[in-house]
Amino acid sequence: MAEPVQPPMLETRDLSRRFGGLTAVGGLNFEVRLGEILSLIGPNGAGKTTVFNLISGIYPPTSGEILFQGQSIGGLKPDRVRRRGISRTFQTLRLFDNMSVLENVLVGYHSRLRSNLIGDMIKPPWVTRAEHEAVERARSTLEALSPRLLSRQEFRAGDLAYADRRLLELARALVSEPSLLMLDEPTAGMNPTEAAEFMQRINRIHADGYTILLIEHNLGVVMGVSHRIVVLDYGEKIAEGTPEEVRQDERVIEAYLGRKATAT
Amino acid sequence: MDVIIAGLVLGALYAIVALGYTMVYGIIELINFAHGDVFTFGAFVAIPILNRLVNQNDFNVPVGQSIFAVTVSVLAAAALCGILGVVIERIAYRPLRNAPRLAPLITAIGVSLILENALFQWQGGLPVFTPVAISRSTYTILGSPITNVQILVIVVAILMMVALDLFINRTNLGKAMRAVAQDREAASMMGINVDRIIAVTFLVGSALAGAGAVFYLLYEGSVGYNSGFTLGLFAFTAAVLGGIGNIRGAMLGGIVIGLISSWIESLGNGSGTEWYEPVIFATLVLILVFRPAGLLGTNTTEKV
Numbered sequence: 001m002a003e004p005v006q007p008p009m010l011e012t013r014d015l016s017r018r019f020g021g022l023t024a025v026g027g028l029n030f031e032v033r034l035g036e037i038l039s040l041i042g043p044n045g046a047g048k049t050t051v052f053n054l055i056s057g058i059y060p061p062t063s064g065e066i067l068f069q070g071q072s073i074g075g076l077k078p079d080r081v082r083r084r085g086i087s088r089t090f091q092t093l094r095l096f097d098n099m100s101v102l103e104n105v106l107v108g109y110h111s112r113l114r115s116n117l118i119g120d121m122i123k124p125p126w127v128t129r130a131e132h133e134a135v136e137r138a139r140s141t142l143e144a145l146s147p148r149l150l151s152r153q154e155f156r157a158g159d160l161a162y163a164d165r166r167l168l169e170l171a172r173a174l175v176s177e178p179s180l181l182m183l184d185e186p187t188a189g190m191n192p193t194e195a196a197e198f199m200q201r202i203n204r205i206h207a208d209g210y211t212i213l214l215i216e217h218n219l220g221v222v223m224g225v226s227h228r229i230v231v232l233d234y235g236e237k238i239a240e241g242t243p244e245e246v247r248q249d250e251r252v253i254e255a256y257l258g259r260k261a262t263a264t
Numbered sequence: 265m266d267v268i269i270a271g272l273v274l275g276a277l278y279a280i281v282a283l284g285y286t287m288v289y290g291i292i293e294l295i296n297f298a299h300g301d302v303f304t305f306g307a308f309v310a311i312p313i314l315n316r317l318v319n320q321n322d323f324n325v326p327v328g329q330s331i332f333a334v335t336v337s338v339l340a341a342a343a344l345c346g347i348l349g350v351v352i353e354r355i356a357y358r359p360l361r362n363a364p365r366l367a368p369l370i371t372a373i374g375v376s377l378i379l380e381n382a383l384f385q386w387q388g389g390l391p392v393f394t395p396v397a398i399s400r401s402t403y404t405i406l407g408s409p410i411t412n413v414q415i416l417v418i419v420v421a422i423l424m425m426v427a428l429d430l431f432i433n434r435t436n437l438g439k440a441m442r443a444v445a446q447d448r449e450a451a452s453m454m455g456i457n458v459d460r461i462i463a464v465t466f467l468v469g470s471a472l473a474g475a476g477a478v479f480y481l482l483y484e485g486s487v488g489y490n491s492g493f494t495l496g497l498f499a500f501t502a503a504v505l506g507g508i509g510n511i512r513g514a515m516l517g518g519i520v521i522g523l524i525s526s527w528i529e530s531l532g533n534g535s536g537t538e539w540y541e542p543v544i545f546a547t548l549v550l551i552l553v554f555r556p557a558g559l560l561g562t563n564t565t566e567k568v
Contacts, residue, residue: 082455111455
């Protein structure tokens with residue numbers, strides 16, 4: 001792991017989001033460095049997914065700033081954020097179930113294509129060429145991730161098995177070669193074997209040069225893949241550091257692990 | 265056979281208008297009641313153009329002149345209706361995008377009333393007649409007469425539907441439209457500009473209505489300020505029959521409604537003409553009660 005000499009890929013400054021009287025995220029400062037895998041963990045309701053939604057533009061911050069590659073992206077619409085180079089997956093799968101596997105990945109490539117009504121209707125050679133390139137990219141992304149998915153490219157996405165749907169969502173996020181990949185609980189609903197496989201896959205994606213921001217409940221996965229961890233509780237950062245440091249942090253044990261231990 | 269031919273022509277027109285309802289519903293779950301009035305607007309745009317381009321007293325219009333006049337008026341009506349559709353969406357529906365669903369629905373009725381009254385002010389309350397833009401000639405199919413205009417309407421409608429189907433299933437924008445229809449938020453996170461895709465949907469749907477209006481005019485010979493509204497209700501019934509939000513369903517529904525209405529009209533030595541409206545709207549009620557998803561509505565989430 002390279003030392004963090006470069007400016008951060010993503011940085012939040014006093015990022016807050018309130019829903020009515022509830023502060024989902026309050027004064028959050030953290031950064032994702034180029035080339036690292038950073039995990040965001042915390043008990044249920046700690047505000048992890050809210051942070052993802054703020055970064056990806058689903059709703060604007062109440063206050064504070066989000067800087068991506070040094071530029072403010074707070075309050076930008078999701079499609080602008082994606083075009084800047086941030087992709088994400090969802091905690092609950094949100095595939096386009098009625099489209100084919102290949103089409104789902106192609107939609108993920110949309111941010112890299114420029115299309116307009118006239119070009120799409122007349123289909124001049126450059127549009128056709130761009131479309132062929134998109135299909136090639138989509139197929140190679142699927143193949144790199146799972147040859148099995150490629151062989152099922154004409155299947156309806158809704159008909160795939162659960163683990164394949166997870167992979168497809170990942171392919172859809174990766175196809176546009178984002179600078180920052182955000183994964184929201186990618187192993188949710190997987191059995192331990194599948195989760196371990198997924199962990200290897202995350203490592204492989206990281207080896208390809210991706211910077212990854214991960215939300216994960218499975219602490220085995222978190223401790224296994226993360227370079228650094230940020231721990232949230234009630235929308236605030238209570239700890240930050242390497243897996244080793246976080247594991248030994250008393251506030252973390254109390255807020256997260258302790259509570260979890262008593263719950264089980 | 266006569267009944268079937270008349271039904272197919274009528275059905276083709278209903279289908280084209282139904283497409284506009286179903287596309288808009290598919291993408292923003294709104295019944296765009298103003299759609300029928302956009303159709304009338306298209307017809308009103310075409311009338312002065314046809315008047316200018318063909319000799320009103322001449323019943324033998326040269327073929328070249330017919331083609332030119334019809335092409336120009338179709339392009340003009342489609343373009344202006346497309347723009348009108350986009351403007352309506354921008355002004356009346358977009359600000360209410362996140363409001364409860366009843367709000368845009370009532371707004372749509374309001375827009376419809378505004379348009380209808382504007383059209384009334386523009387052309388008055390009487391039907392406006394068009395010159396004969398295409399000289400009639402009659403052919404025989406299976407012993408029944410069919411005019412060249414009837415053939416034209418059916419052929420053009422099929423071409424428009426095939427083109428739309430290809431557009432939605434084969435192009436990048438069509439793919440984006442289907443994505444927005446299924447999950448707007450996820451689509452926008454794929455880099456799709458949702459506002460733009462919704463505008464394109466209104467543009468395409470309204471342009472189809474505009475083009476369809478010209479062919480309606482050629483077939484019927486006249487149009488009144490509220491013709492589109494009535495036709496719009498039939499087309500809406502067709503869209504619901506096919507499964508609202510389902511493109512191919514709208515095409516099928518249009519044809520079925522066309523056939524039903526021409527069949528009812530043919531009953532009882534012509535007294536059936538008084539009955540086709542109640543029958544069609546009764547059909548609407550029956551579909552809504554017994555099969556709300558429509559004929560092709562088994563995959564209820566396939567929206568555009």
